[in-house]
Amino acid sequence: MKKLTLKDVAKQLGVSTATISNAFNRPDQLSAAKRTEILDACKEIGYTGPNRAAQILRKGQSNIVALVLADSLDYMVTDPVASTFIQGVSRVLRENQKHLLLYAGDSDSITDVVDFVDGFICYGAPRNDALSTQLNQQGKPVVTVDFNLEGRPAINIDNEQASYEVAKAAIKPGDRVAILGLRLIDSPSTCRIYDSPLLNAELSITHRRLDGYCRALKEAGIQVAPDWIWNLPENAGVYAVQAAKEVLQSSPRPDVILCMSDIIALELLQCALSMGIDVPGELRITGFDGIEEAARTRPNLATVCQSSVQKGMESARLLLSGETASVTLPYELKLGETI
Amino acid sequence: MKKLTLKDVAKQLGVSTATISNAFNRPDQLSAAKRTEILDACKEIGYTGPNRAAQILRKGQSNIVALVLADSLDYMVTDPVASTFIQGVSRVLRENQKHLLLYAGDSDSITDVVDFVDGFICYGAPRNDALSTQLNQQGKPVVTVDFNLEGRPAINIDNEQASYEVAKAAIKPGDRVAILGLRLIDSPSTCRIYDSPLLNAELSITHRRLDGYCRALKEAGIQVAPDWIWNLPENAGVYAVQAAKEVLQSSPRPDVILCMSDIIALELLQCALSMGIDVPGELRITGFDGIEEAARTRPNLATVCQSSVQKGMESARLLLSGETASVTLPYELKLGETI
């Protein structure tokens, strides 16, 4: 029993294929009576509608949106920030009957999907520079989130200002301050940055965070040596542990450690507590993102709350609307118990 | 500047379209020399390969696998069990150059994707029975995880035995025992089950867990009243809180509470601790799944550890291999500090 095609149906009903197609897609092209007659007959004989694969080819539209996640999907999916973002995206896509294709940002190329997806939402800078280039040159809509791509609409919070504020709240003049940063330089493992060249400094949001920290430090008259800035290649606990150990063992130990994500900060906090260090008495810690777990820990984390769900929803909305203006979303300072 | 097609390229190179196609898809159909000549020429003139949309139609194969998640994507993506599962799936798909389409299990129908995806991985029973039926009747491969679909290969652990073991470890004769269950009955909100008809009891894995609990209880000579079994509609903290409050306020309070997931158990634990109840002194708690957070809490949770990543990898592998035999994966009992 082969699958029915438009042609089969047309033959059976004694009308042209165009009419059947119109019955499904363009109600204004035929009389209402004929339309319901056709639709009923289709249901009767078990034709569920035009074949989607053929539609994709012919219409050049698939209703599939690719969500390009920085790095491999491996890390991204379990990252609470990324996964709530996905949640937001999926919600809006679903409302609009679109489908969600997860795409790894560490892929070589988008050639294997660009022909059939309707657009791209890009979450975080792809590991692979070639991918960014391809995304920018290809003709379909792109929305970027937490990073920037020339000429494409972006969704961000004001990372510089937010980081400035949280840092300012945490530090006092004379403090020794360390920073646990994220993707500041191109390195596959956790390390101090020393004088390594900064990565994509122009368009990277973590560099904006660094800018914000530095502004607050400067105002307080504090200097940070590059070897007190750590770099993590991805936002995952496994990388954070190593940095946490190193920074906590340095002597003299910092008074304040500014972390570019809650994941990092929480790992650090746990590490510190297990070493018997009093937080915030002996050590103050700030995070970034405002994930749920950060509010559940004792002491709970001082951080910058941003709504990942909202980001996701906004990015999907933006992509579907075709608007080209970038969006800056609000954030909220949460001065928890770690400063 | 329009996009190049196979035809354009063929004309330019003075060969047939079939040869170009073969150069890309079937190296054995033409001489190696000609092949590299063609491939080089394509690179030169900027033809990146056959249009994927056309390929999908013609070949009837898209390299897209739909991951059907029980319920809406909203909850699933942030659930650590589900997201590590996705991680496993995505890893194997990526190794095999397949793409991942996230599909909501609370959808009405799969007609909008069935024409172009290569197969389905179904994680948890879809909310919508019609969807299960459609999945089963449609012709493409299906692999089910944590639920069963007649005649389709499934991936599960031995839920009955695992639940039996963890319950047995937690209870002593004479205990008062409550159960916080998951999807046992069809209800949109948290409630006690009383005498409500069980949902999909045959094929549901949470009913297997219930069976396991009951076996252990029976052996210990303990009876559970239906009104001491709660049902949560989805595995999310928001539903767990309500059940936790209710069960902890009942008097006399249970000595042991068996939870069908760690998410539920952790919410209960937090609730109990904040009420000043000593765990495990006054109350013992067991979970299910073995999520990371369960190991991080104080006291850490007694639970059944199963590897979601492995489940994900295995399910993708199974789908791609075309094998039809179901798989039973191992689990590990972790007798933490809550019993």
Place this chain on the structure above:
DNA sequence: ATCAAAAGGTTAAACGATTTAGAACGTTTA
């Protein structure tokens, strides 16, 4: 020298729809 099989290539028919241009027809309007 002969012949079957293999190699390397081409032609043309699918794959299953959408959509433009225009035919057929009844109804107004000048």
Place this chain on the structure above:
DNA sequence: TAAACGTTCTAAATCGTTTAACCTTTTGAT
């Protein structure tokens, strides 16, 4: 009466490939 028009439907081109069938030329074995 005929031109003009709106409506409803059809024919045919198109989307960009893949692949079965076919035709030549080489190759290898006898």
